[in-house]
Amino acid sequence: MRSRSAMAALAVGVTLALAACGSSDTTGNTTGKSTPAPATAGPKGSPVKLMSIVPLTTPTTNFPEQAGAAKAAVRALNKRGGINGHLVQIDVCDSKNDQAAGEACARKAVNGKYLAVVSAFSTAGGINAILEKGGIPSIGSSGVAGDGSDLTSKISFVYQPASTYSEAACPQLLKDSAKISKLGVVNYDIAAASRLGVLAGLGGKAAGVGTQEIKVAPTTSDYAPIVARVTDAGAQGVTTGLAEPSAISLIQAGGDKLSYCNAAGTISDANLVKLGPAAKNFYAVGAFPLFNQSAKYPELTRLQSELDADFAAGDKDAAKKLRHVTSTIGGWLAVQIVEQVGKKVTGDLTAKSLLAQLTKTKGLNVQLVPPLDFTKTNAVPGLTRLFNNTLLGQRWDPAKKTFYATGKTYDGQKILAAGAK
Incomplete structure (x- = not known):
């Protein structure tokens, strides 16, 4: 995968x-x-x-x-x-x-x-x-x-x-579902990843969840020290912008003592199955309902x-x-x-x-996302052509080897607006 x-x-x-x-x-x-x-x-x-x-x-x-x-x-x-x-x-x-x-x-x-x-x-x-x-x-x-x-x-x-708002929505999802009060934000120490930390910070502020950003080199292979830094900071959960192999290594190192949240698809279902019980606290935010x-x-x-x-x-x-x-x-x-x-x-x-x-199309109902209005651009700078702000919470079930819906829905635009106040 x-x-x-x-x-x-x-x-x-x-x-x-x-x-x-x-x-x-x-x-x-x-x-x-x-x-x-x-x-x-x-x-x-x-x-x-x-x-x-x-x-x-x-x-x-x-x-x-x-x-x-x-x-x-x-x-x-x-x-x-x-x-x-x-x-x-x-x-x-x-x-x-x-x-x-x-x-x-x-x-x-x-x-x-x-x-x-x-x-x-x-x-x-x-x-x-x-x-x-x-x-x-x-x-x-x-x-x-x-x-x-x-x-x-x-x-x-x-x-x-999901790929735009996931780090902003993850603090609220983990607060709602895993009752966390502080979140570790683990990202690569490169310029392209800087916006991810900003999004998580805004999402954390909107949710009333503290955030601690930890930057790692793209070549990092041992994530045990990173997990130690997360837990030493008092965080009970983690969100990341890491590539799949790195995200897997992080979860393997943290096990079920931490909760995790990423955009849907960050880790394939096949690899979540391989992670076994370590992935029982893995959450995701996605744009669409589950099959x-x-x-x-x-x-x-x-x-x-x-x-x-x-x-x-x-x-x-x-x-x-x-x-x-x-x-x-x-x-x-x-x-x-x-x-x-x-x-x-x-x-x-x-x-x-x-x-x-x-x-000039508005009220377009394709049923799997909220009705779309292409006549109004997004108010968030740099996201003007994003016409759906809705994210759906998901949680991985290791026993059934599938995701299930948490029942929680989040508006990425509103989260960013609240965090920016």
Whole structure:
């Protein structure tokens, strides 16, 4: 399993030197050209194209399931007749988490007159500047671009706040669920991680929880001394911006005498299983409900049935073992937004007309996040294109080897505002 901590990826500055751009058809096969998704209905309009830009071939951070979810959503959309009679095609372009590769994908989208980019992920940056010049909307990016453009570009529509607000929400979650009064904040001793400590400090102030920041070298392997510093400071819990191997080492050193909180996906379920009882006090904040909450969120049932159908049709990226709450739901929702907003477009369905319709859309109900209002930008500086501030609390259950919802919901924007007073 790969680390899915966007903050950790930003902190350690993971990039690759190779630049390449491939595509994938709706059956998950790598190709060099667009391939339309099969349709049982018969759309009459000319096809429109979507692109998912995600890393697929890095040593650490790959998201085939995010692209898989988008492909499954497109297959189902075409079975419903497409968008206003237009068949939808989807390509997957490998960003390699590298700026040159991501920019190559963006140029392909512009030159190919794609309708939109859906569920992009790249910590390297550079993608949005090209899309902005081409007037192509980016819907549902992970919000982690190193240049900040995911959260500021006028063509970007982000609804995943966990990687942005997690350290701000963790103090309140651990206070509510683990009754802590002081929190250790363990981050890498590099400039890129400095904002994480600031967020945790604001969240701690808002929650009435003391915070003690401890910075470590990225090469640190022995976390026993770090845990000792945390406990010596009187902290009962920890939040981090560490990469997955480092976060695992910290939990192994601290065991169940501490509580832990991170953005959902910081540590994979497989590695939490390996941690055993040491992870019994592991909490997370996520943007989306858990797959086991389908009774409360019926759309989760439709999502998984569409993935099952796409997997049965031959797309290995839709496999159950790959599905992850954050990346899978995020990729699937992007296509739902394209469908709902695209159907409101009058006249030609183009990137320009879709972008214009997006910017005047409010009350958009995709059910797995609160209704979205794209007419109002976020009030937090640097987060203007983040349109969802809601975070959901989760706790790991070692016995059942899964997360369950704590029932607590947090508003990241309100936490930061309260902490800044």
